[in-house]
Amino acid sequence: QSVLTQPPSVSGAPGQRVTIPCTGTSSNIGAGYDVHWYQQLPGIAPKLLIFGNNNRPSGVPDRFSGSKSDTSASLAITGLQAEDEADYYCQSFDTSLSGSVFGGGTKLTVL
């Protein structure tokens, strides 16, 4: 049982827009801590996709964006491509751990 809640799966056709929600609690997202997102391609280590709610590291396409409101956050992917098929994880800081908590991950399928 992960501390942050994500749907197990989402899907979309090439070119479409999909969103992946992430719900937290009063000790993490709801306490004002920002959300970060990771992309994990099959058999590969996770890669930082978004930090600080909506900042992209160098090299991440602007098709990826994030947002946060109250106790939840969302990752949006526009112009869906086959190469976007991966698992996506949200992460935030939790005061009860003095460390990181992750979502359970969402598998994106490009139809």
Next chain:
Amino acid sequence: QVQLQESGPGLVKPSETLSLTCTVSGYSFSSGYYWGWIRQSPGKGLEWIGSIYHSGITYYNPSLKSRVTISVDTSKNQFSLNLSSVTAADTAMYYCAREDRRYGSGSFWVYFDSWGQGTLVTVSS
């Protein structure tokens, strides 16, 4: 470009201690970042194990704290994970990562900006 590489036994017996080392290259190890361990059980999500600063300051996940020790060797640009009294539930891919802890845009940020490729550890007799 920072690179991280995990090393250690791929098979550990139940009740024994799992020991892994992460070697950092391409970055001044003692400059401002924390260094963390994260694991991923087969087919499951990510779990933060703990983090360490080059000065030795550590943070551990409370659910593992009684069994975890993370240490650092700045002379070798390495940090290590010891997890004692392992069971089959500790079978997982173990990742080391560089952790950024700072204030940004009015909030406290803690995230992992570079990851090792991971090493699979199986607990079995």
